[in-house]
Amino acid sequence: xxxxVLLDNKAxxxxxxxxxxxxxxxxxxxxxxxxxxxxxxxxxLAQRLKQKIEEIEHISxxxxxxxITMYRDDxxxxxxxxxxxxxxxxxxxxxxxxxxxxxMQTGRTTRAAIDAIMDLGRPKRIQLAVLVDRGDRExxxxxxxxxxxxxxHPEENVLVRLSEVDNxxxxxxxxxx
Amino acid sequence: MNWTKxxxxxxxELSKEEILFVLDTAxxxxxxxxxxxxxxxxxxxxxxxxxxYEPSTRTRTSFEIAAxxxxxxxxxxxxxxxxxxxxxxxxxxxxxxxxxNPDVTIIRHSMPGAPHMLARILDSSVVNGGDGAHEHPTxxxxxxxxxxxxxxxxxxxxxxxxxxxxxxxxxxxNIFTLRNFDSEIxxxxxxxxxxxxxxxxxxxxxxxxxxxxxxxDVIMMLRIQKERGGVSYIPSVKEYSAxxxxxxxxxxxxxxxxxxxxxxxxxxGVEIMDDVADGPYSVILEQVENGVAVRMAILYLxxxxxx
Amino acid sequence: MSILIRNGRVIDPKSxxxxxxxxxxxxxxxxxxxxxIRKTGSDVRSIDASGHIVAPGLIDxxxxxxxxxxxxxxxxxxxxxxxxxxxxTSVVCMANTNPVNDNKSVTDYIIQxxxxxxxxxxxxxxxxxxxLKGEELSDMGELYESxxxxxxxxxxxxxxxxxxxxxxxxxxxxxxxxxxxxxDEDLSRGYVHEGRASLLSGLDAVPAIAxxxxxxxxxxxxxxxxxxxxLTHISSGGSVNIIQHAKKSHKKITCDTxxxxxxxxxxxxxxxxxxxxxxxxxxxxxxxxxxxxxxxxNTIDIIATDHAPHEGTSKDVEFDIASFGxxxxxxxxxxxxxxxxxxxxxxxxxxxxxTVNPAKLLKxxxxxxxxxxxxxxxxxxxDVEWKxxxxxxxxxxxxxxxxxxxxxxxxxxxxxxxKIVYRDKSFKA
Numbered sequence: 001x002x003x004x005v006l007l008d009n010k011a012x013x014x015x016x017x018x019x020x021x022x023x024x025x026x027x028x029x030x031x032x033x034x035x036x037x038x039x040x041x042x043x044x045l046a047q048r049l050k051q052k053i054e055e056i057e058h059i060s061x062x063x064x065x066x067x068i069t070m071y072r073d074d075x076x077x078x079x080x081x082x083x084x085x086x087x088x089x090x091x092x093x094x095x096x097x098x099x100x101x102x103x104m105q106t107g108r109t110t111r112a113a114i115d116a117i118m119d120l121g122r123p124k125r126i127q128l129a130v131l132v133d134r135g136d137r138e139x140x141x142x143x144x145x146x147x148x149x150x151x152x153h154p155e156e157n158v159l160v161r162l163s164e165v166d167n168x169x170x171x172x173x174x175x176x177x
Numbered sequence: 178m179n180w181t182k183x184x185x186x187x188x189x190e191l192s193k194e195e196i197l198f199v200l201d202t203a204x205x206x207x208x209x210x211x212x213x214x215x216x217x218x219x220x221x222x223x224x225x226x227x228x229x230y231e232p233s234t235r236t237r238t239s240f241e242i243a244a245x246x247x248x249x250x251x252x253x254x255x256x257x258x259x260x261x262x263x264x265x266x267x268x269x270x271x272x273x274x275x276x277x278n279p280d281v282t283i284i285r286h287s288m289p290g291a292p293h294m295l296a297r298i299l300d301s302s303v304v305n306g307g308d309g310a311h312e313h314p315t316x317x318x319x320x321x322x323x324x325x326x327x328x329x330x331x332x333x334x335x336x337x338x339x340x341x342x343x344x345x346x347x348x349x350x351n352i353f354t355l356r357n358f359d360s361e362i363x364x365x366x367x368x369x370x371x372x373x374x375x376x377x378x379x380x381x382x383x384x385x386x387x388x389x390x391x392x393x394d395v396i397m398m399l400r401i402q403k404e405r406g407g408v409s410y411i412p413s414v415k416e417y418s419a420x421x422x423x424x425x426x427x428x429x430x431x432x433x434x435x436x437x438x439x440x441x442x443x444x445x446g447v448e449i450m451d452d453v454a455d456g457p458y459s460v461i462l463e464q465v466e467n468g469v470a471v472r473m474a475i476l477y478l479x480x481x482x483x484x
Numbered sequence: 485m486s487i488l489i490r491n492g493r494v495i496d497p498k499s500x501x502x503x504x505x506x507x508x509x510x511x512x513x514x515x516x517x518x519x520x521i522r523k524t525g526s527d528v529r530s531i532d533a534s535g536h537i538v539a540p541g542l543i544d545x546x547x548x549x550x551x552x553x554x555x556x557x558x559x560x561x562x563x564x565x566x567x568x569x570x571x572x573t574s575v576v577c578m579a580n581t582n583p584v585n586d587n588k589s590v591t592d593y594i595i596q597x598x599x600x601x602x603x604x605x606x607x608x609x610x611x612x613x614x615x616l617k618g619e620e621l622s623d624m625g626e627l628y629e630s631x632x633x634x635x636x637x638x639x640x641x642x643x644x645x646x647x648x649x650x651x652x653x654x655x656x657x658x659x660x661x662x663x664x665x666x667x668d669e670d671l672s673r674g675y676v677h678e679g680r681a682s683l684l685s686g687l688d689a690v691p692a693i694a695x696x697x698x699x700x701x702x703x704x705x706x707x708x709x710x711x712x713x714x715l716t717h718i719s720s721g722g723s724v725n726i727i728q729h730a731k732k733s734h735k736k737i738t739c740d741t742x743x744x745x746x747x748x749x750x751x752x753x754x755x756x757x758x759x760x761x762x763x764x765x766x767x768x769x770x771x772x773x774x775x776x777x778x779x780x781x782n783t784i785d786i787i788a789t790d791h792a793p794h795e796g797t798s799k800d801v802e803f804d805i806a807s808f809g810x811x812x813x814x815x816x817x818x819x820x821x822x823x824x825x826x827x828x829x830x831x832x833x834x835x836x837x838x839t840v841n842p843a844k845l846l847k848x849x850x851x852x853x854x855x856x857x858x859x860x861x862x863x864x865x866x867d868v869e870w871k872x873x874x875x876x877x878x879x880x881x882x883x884x885x886x887x888x889x890x891x892x893x894x895x896x897x898x899x900x901x902x903k904i905v906y907r908d909k910s911f912k913a
Binding site: 189289294308346408 | 680805
């Protein structure tokens with residue numbers, strides 16, 4: 001087992017700051033913007049983005065939480081898939097929804113998340129923000145905002161650790177050989 | 178925790194942990210029924226059969242809605258349309274069903290143990306939708322869900338079950354569920370309708386309705402069956418109603434935030450008066466709503482079980 | 485043809501004999517019981533019974549052979565094959581055949597059929613009332629002359645007390661016992677014992693008083709008629725109590741229980757296994773203890789099988805509509821040996837309940853192992869362990885709640901009328 005740090009504590013913070021700025025810039029403001037974090041780490045990232053954007057724009061930005069288990073295409077291949085609640089405290093019609101996740105790989109999670117949101121209404125636009133894009137896509141889906149791009153080998157595992165659940169902030173590559 | 182059970186045949190087979198796991202899972206599903214698009218793709222391509230040997234509107238509809246909201250295909254077989262009336266045995270029916278590869282079969286039957294028999298034959302999941310006077314596990318789970326939702330807990334409550342306990346699968350399943358929690362369970366009804374040995378299950382028996390519901394947090398009313406096997410259990414419906422019918426006046430004795438439950442269908446004017454059934458303490462329609470969420474959770478857990 | 489059984493522990497409860505000794509059977513008669521009998525010759529079959537027990541063949545006072553009328557459930561042939569495998573050399577068959585054994589022609593048929601096909605002795609029990617309807621007495625004298633050894637409406641009680649009183653009175657003419665099935669019809673609309681288990685299962689339940697009421701009534705009527713009464717398949721502790729007290733004032737009371745009433749409790753019905761559906765129902769743990777105590781203190785005189793074979797379809801249905809009964813011949817004795825292993829009673833005492841006591845009730849010259857007596861003999865080992873496999877039953881009825889149980893004690897060889905009618909594969913003879 002070999003660990004390689006892609007982003008350390010400081011770098012994670014800088015990356016989140018950058019994404020926050022990019023979101024504001026690309027959407028020319030935040031009026032119709034709503035953040036939706038994908039459980040579990042996507043929710044914490046979304047919270048940090050929310051905080052950052054609120055600091056910059058001096059507004060209050062609503063945050064939703066999405067559990068995509070019911071929409072997964074491999075739901076019954078998982079070992080006893082536990083369910084958590086989806087909590088979207090706003091109307092999704094006509095908003096610009098920013099989906100937030102930690103790592104993007106195959107695109108299947110994003111596909112499930114898009115379906116889940118579409119079942120709740122008709123957003124004007126859905127964008128995707130991820131901390132790490134590790135490549136190896138199986139669906140034609142790409143992030144609008146990526147913290148870093150790291151083309152990982154199949155035997156490499158990219159882990160995002162966040163202080164809310166893992167006691168520290170970092171992105172590491174773990175190689176099992 | 179991980180769900181490992183193939184079937185849901187009765188509450189007695191579940192641990193407290195498993196009961197709570199069902200209730201927690203149901204919370205995720207309740208939200209779906211409140212959306213405009215009341216459907217998720219989770220059980221796409223799965224087949225759910227409801228096999229009902231007894232008439233039922235509520236339970237069957239609830240299961241069917243639950244399955245459909247999860248995108249499963251549902252097939253309803255009822256005694257009148259099945260070959261049961263032609264004398265086919267349950268065993269043969271089960272084997273025929275098996276040949277159609279259902280993923281879940283929900284059975285309602287007038288005889289205790291029929292779901293167990295079906296489960297022994299079918300490789301796929303079986304859910305007991307009520308078997309004689311034995312169990313009605315999904316009803317008890319939705320009742321527990323409703324209590325927890327309304328009271329925030331299932332512990333430390335006084336829960337009173339009133340009516341024909343001896344013939345009630347709802348009462349049995351509720352007793353088996355609530356026994357797992359630290360609440361006081363009181364059963365009330367005429368002595369002919371309360372089976373012996375109830376105290377051994379930790380249940381208090383009280384024949385006087387007024388005393389029974391004193392300080393109650395939850396009151397569950399049951400339907401009555403006047404006659405069974407040619408023997409009358411009560412002198413008359415009128416007399417039953419006079420002694421055990423729940424009136425608005427009775428409720429004054431209960432806690433201020435008491436909730437009134439009934440598994441339906443109600444005999445208005447017999448076990449429950451209009452002012453109670455439609456009054457502010459009644460959660461009867463919420464029970465129905467929660468029933469869909471709990472049944473969605475059951476279908477989801479059985480199909481997602483660890484094999 | 486003669487048979488020499490060597491070196492077995494020979495137990496004859498009647499005479500009190502209990503020692504390692506040889507038994508010589510010549511033709512159909514026990515000729516000699518002695519140490520080191522020397523018999524040689526081509527017509528002497530020598531059987532080494534060392535390490536085993538040699539005892540009189542068992543007598544079952546209560547079985548259903550189903551013939552005539554229900555041959556798909558059992559026949560006299562298959563029933564007696566199962567009986568001899570289980571160690572029985574005489575069985576009493578109940579009258580609930582089709583047609584009912586309430587007339588001479590049915591009795592004659594059973595006796596004829598048994599003579600040509602049975603592997604052991606078969607004694608028909610006649611009906612008390614015509615068609616088991618509880619209304620008119622059957623032609624008891626005619627039945628008696630044809631060969632019945634008792635009368636019973638087994639399957640139900642004679643509901644009308646006046647009819648029953650007449651039956652008791654009339655039976656005195658022939659000195660045959662009335663065997664009472666004790667069950668109050670109105671209280672018996674159920675399938676299991678009313679107790680904690682039925683509270684859990686929701687199955688319609690029968691209280692123990694359904695049995696106890698009729699035990700009391702039948703004893704009272706028999707006593708009034710000064711007639712013998714035999715109460716069959718006693719299952720409740722309350723009944724044991726009633727009988728124990730009644731025996732003090734009326735000497736003509738006997739009773740039996742069946743192996744399942746001390747081997748299983750009503751807890752066994754919780755999985756809705758229809759093989760546990762039996763009438764009277766399996767009862768509580770307390771009842772089981774009381775039955776054992778009744779056996780120990782001799783309130784209960786006899787252990788019967790109530791062998792009630794059924795075809796698969798009768799049991800492969802919902803519990804409510806499944807037939808009552810257990811196919812019991814092939815497990816009864818082994819289950820009863822548990823009483824000896826548990827220390828409830830000695831082996832000779834147990835054998836008494838299967839041999840001497842049934843013979844006395846039915847006035848049969850069997851159940852003894854003594855010179856001059858007919859050679860109905862079994863050789864068994866009380867310690868051999870074996871696993872019950874209902875699929876290997878010789879009975880047509882595979883309905884057994886004991887399937888898969890490991891039992892301790894096995895019948896190895898059965899001699900009826902001096903002939904070997906059953907030999908266990910493991911036993912070299």
